[in-house]
Amino acid sequence: MSSALRVYIVEDSPILQRLLASAVEAAGGELSGCSDDPQQAVADAFELQPDLIVIDIALPSGTGFDVLKSLQEHDLVPGVTKVVLTNHANEECEAFARRLGADRFFDKSLESAQALAFIAAKAREKRDQNA
Numbered sequence: 362m363s364s365a366l367r368v369y370i371v372e373d374s375p376i377l378q379r380l381l382a383s384a385v386e387a388a389g390g391e392l393s394g395c396s397d398d399p400q401q402a403v404a405d406a407f408e409l410q411p412d413l414i415v416i417d418i419a420l421p422s423g424t425g426f427d428v429l430k431s432l433q434e435h436d437l438v439p440g441v442t443k444v445v446l447t448n449h450a451n452e453e454c455e456a457f458a459r460r461l462g463a464d465r466f467f468d469k470s471l472e473s474a475q476a477l478a479f480i481a482a483k484a485r486e487k488r489d490q491n492a
Contacts, residue, residue, distance in 0.1 A: 364491035366390035366484040369411040371428055372446075373397035373420050377469075381415055381446075381477075388481035389488060399423035399431070407437040413483055414438070415476070416463070418447040418454060429461035442483060446476045 368385045370392065372378050382392045393409045396402040397420055406414060414432075416425040425445060432438055442465070445458045450468030458466050467476040
């Protein structure tokens with residue numbers, strides 16, 4: 362069993378995928394997978410059982426809400442931390458995401474640094490638990 366935080370990324374921007382993957386690895390975490398497709402992301406999450414999932418809302422073939430809803434309805438990854446990182450950061454989106462089980466909600470344009478700091482803190486927490 363790996364002591365590294367396993368992170369799955371649901372994001373359609375290749376630049377952001379790379380940025381997030383680098384941040385995860387820099388924090389001592391491990392990228393378990395990445396997809397821009399909600400159905401693929403849910404299937405991967407079920408198979409890979411990551412510790413944390415970073416979810417964008419606007420995706421080419423659906424939304425991050427679809428991912429949150431599937432994870433919640435089917436309890437596919439019990440105990441996973443769900444972090445929404447989106448440009449659609451308004452109160453309605455945040456309230457809806459939280460109803461669907463999002464643990465944290467960050468505005469991509471204003472709070473990316475906070476999101477990365479949160480991921481780094483979770484990675485430290487996981488390492489400390491296993492130390």
